[in-house]
Amino acid sequence: MIEKQIEKYWDERSQGYSTSIQEQMNSPKKEVWKSLIKKYAGEGDKIKAMDVGAGPGFFSILMGELDYGVTTVDVSEDMLKEAKKSMEYAGFQGNFVKGEAHQIDFPDQSVDLIVSRNVVWTLTKPEETYKEWRRLLKPGGKILVFDSNWYLHLSDPELQKQYNYYRRLAIEKGLIDEVTEEQHKRVEEIAKELPLTYRKRPEWDQEVLTQLGFQEIIIEDNINEWIYDEAKQLLYTSIPQFILCASKNEK
Numbered sequence: 406m407i408e409k410q411i412e413k414y415w416d417e418r419s420q421g422y423s424t425s426i427q428e429q430m431n432s433p434k435k436e437v438w439k440s441l442i443k444k445y446a447g448e449g450d451k452i453k454a455m456d457v458g459a460g461p462g463f464f465s466i467l468m469g470e471l472d473y474g475v476t477t478v479d480v481s482e483d484m485l486k487e488a489k490k491s492m493e494y495a496g497f498q499g500n501f502v503k504g505e506a507h508q509i510d511f512p513d514q515s516v517d518l519i520v521s522r523n524v525v526w527t528l529t530k531p532e533e534t535y536k537e538w539r540r541l542l543k544p545g546g547k548i549l550v551f552d553s554n555w556y557l558h559l560s561d562p563e564l565q566k567q568y569n570y571y572r573r574l575a576i577e578k579g580l581i582d583e584v585t586e587e588q589h590k591r592v593e594e595i596a597k598e599l600p601l602t603y604r605k606r607p608e609w610d611q612e613v614l615t616q617l618g619f620q621e622i623i624i625e626d627n628i629n630e631w632i633y634d635e636a637k638q639l640l641y642t643s644i645p646q647f648i649l650c651a652s653k654n655e656k
Contacts, residue, residue: 458524462488
């Protein structure tokens with residue numbers, strides 16, 4: 406099953422990805438990410454937040470620094486172990502839950518905020534996931550999604566051409582690839598089995614969230630300049646990172 410392949414892939418990437426997250430913790434970009442969360446969600450210890458697909462816990466730590474109460478969710482047991490270590494090292498307590506994004510063992514209307522970064526594209530059931538997140542949110546609660554059309558180029562020859570071109574430029578600018586060629590091939594094979602590889606986003610997300618009754622949907626289409634260094638800005642020219650924030654209706 407594709408779900409098992411995804412879980413295995415991220416288990417194997419957990420330690421390397423954790424090292425990458427530690428580098429981000431020591432980067433000036435950390436404050437950029439934190440400011441973006443704060444911009445849409447505010448700050449304070451009354452906010453109950455959930456970091457879904459948390460990986461090694463970068464966003465969980467950022468939300469801890471904003472005084473949120475944080476629940477960290479991931480399908481990978483190894484990623485959760487890394488997140489727990491990272492949170493404890495940063496001086497924060499948290500609640501850690503292993504589970505699929507579309508099926509989280511948590512009560513209805515129990516969180517104020519659900520945040521995810523580079524997660525929704527990996528989902529086998531993205532519509533069910535957004536429905537599940539709506540169930541978990543209190544009235545007036547928000548989802549905050551950071552993502553991109555990561556593998557749309559696999560089904561679009563023009564995008565593939567652009568991606569290859571900018572990748573060459575990025576390597577010339579000094580890009581150091583953190584992923585091996587074998588890992589690139591494996592994740593591309595996984596991506597071919599995922600529904601959002603073939604959908605233009607965030608337009609798809611906006612349509613689905615509107616149908617589910619979310620309101621005040623705010624989108625920023627391209628935040629690359631804020632979150633990436635020069636080489637990665639080049640690399641991701643054709644696949645910019647977007648922000649999507651949506652509120653659950655009060656009723």
